[in-house]
Amino acid sequence: MTVRHATSARARTARHSRATTHRTRTALRGTAIAATALLAFGVGTAAATYTRISGNVNHADISALVGDEPRPTKSSNPEDPNAGKDVNILLLGSDQRDGENGEIGGDVTAGMRSDTTIVLHISADRSRVEAISIPRDSMVEIPSCKLSNGKRTGATFGMFNSAFALGWDQGGDIASAAGCTWRTVEKNTGVHIDHSVVVDFAGFEKMVNSLGGVPICIPNEMIAKKAKLHLQAGNQTLNGKEALGFARARTGTGVGDGSDTNRIGRQQQLIAAMVKAILSKNVLTDAGQLLSLLGSATSSVTTDSDFSLTDMAGLAYTMRDIRGGNITFMTIPWGAYPADHNRVQWTAEAATVWDRLAKDKPLDGESKPTPSKTSSATPGATSPSTPKATPTPTESKQAGREAFNLDDSTASCSA
DSSP: OHHHHHHHHHHHHHHHHHHHHHHHHHHHHTSTTTTHHHHHHOHHHHHHHHHHHHTTOEEEOOGGGSOSOOOOOOOSOSSOTTTTSOEEEEEEEEOOOSHHHHHHHOOOOSOOOEEEEEEEEEOTTSOOEEEEEOOTTBEEEEOOOBOTTSOBOOOEEEETTHHHHHHHHHHOSHHHHHHHHHHHHHHHHOOOOOEEEEEOHHHHHHHHHHTTOEEEEEOSOEEETTTTEEEOSEEEEEOHHHHHHHHHOOSSBTSOSSOHHHHHHHHHHHHHHHHHHHHHTTGGGOHHHHHHHHHHHHHTEEEETTOOHHHHHHHHHHTTTOOGGGEEEEEOOEEEETTEEEEEEEOHHHHHHHHHHHTTOOTTSOOOOOOOOOSSSSTTOOOTTOOOOOOOOOOBOOBTTBOEETTSBOOOOOO
């Protein structure tokens, strides 16, 4: 009898222990790396990883600066707090030139500017990602913006990137700069922005290096002294410094016509190449690579206070089955601004693009297949019943001028 009681007690303890472990795993799934780190590193390491990486992220209190419009409530889904909702993220590349960034881009004391702006749309069913670049020279209405110091900027009509500069110069912080850009995007597009992410030079270099470089086709020799860039033609793997120079270059040999829109095309090519590298290396299922990428991606990033690491990881986890043909890059349609041909204005077609984005419709107006749900808990794993995508012919597209996806070709290399 005593033996049976002892055995039963041990069994209950074991069941309790297993149940406790299960609850711990479930709780961490919605936090650390949205299940990926948990499964890759184990419970204890996942918690430590989350604590360390979440401490890297800088947050700016922007919600009070972007208007009184109520923001959507978050889902109770532990894997994705935004489950069932499309998400629009304002991505900004800053050219902050102090400290580590000054060593990379050269010290400049005229404040902070942003020459790279992308509205990243993630569909509600997580089957599509669309990245819309906005030329910095776009002539738009810049609304009056509330600043962190309690002041307000005056409404004006001017270059799009003036919004970021006004916020920084008059508010003195990233919250004011990103907040004014956020309001300017919403006013001119009708698209509701949910979050913002500001990445600086150092952060970008670290992300590229954490991937072991980015394979990309360089169709011709490129020499851009201001961007500290010299690349030979051919298929190459760019390190962080080279990738940043490739993205920043405007003038020099083989870099194009020197326009901002030409540079946007190269930025789109580079980001597309980075996404391909992440997908091809199965970063979500490789513990070392995932830790390295997350640590680098968060070390020089500033987000709005409502965009937690849980939110970011949850989005990444739920998009693990997305196909390259459903990841689209484009520049908002534009034409020459009549009063100054060094500036641009959006065309009538731009209104259609923004309207489709606001309504969570594909940019081409056509529905695209939704990836099958995976039955395995392992991030990136595919169910045996998941149908393989039918290969489609690779098209040649001009990045920056035409919309393209990861299955399209935007450059040609013979070597």
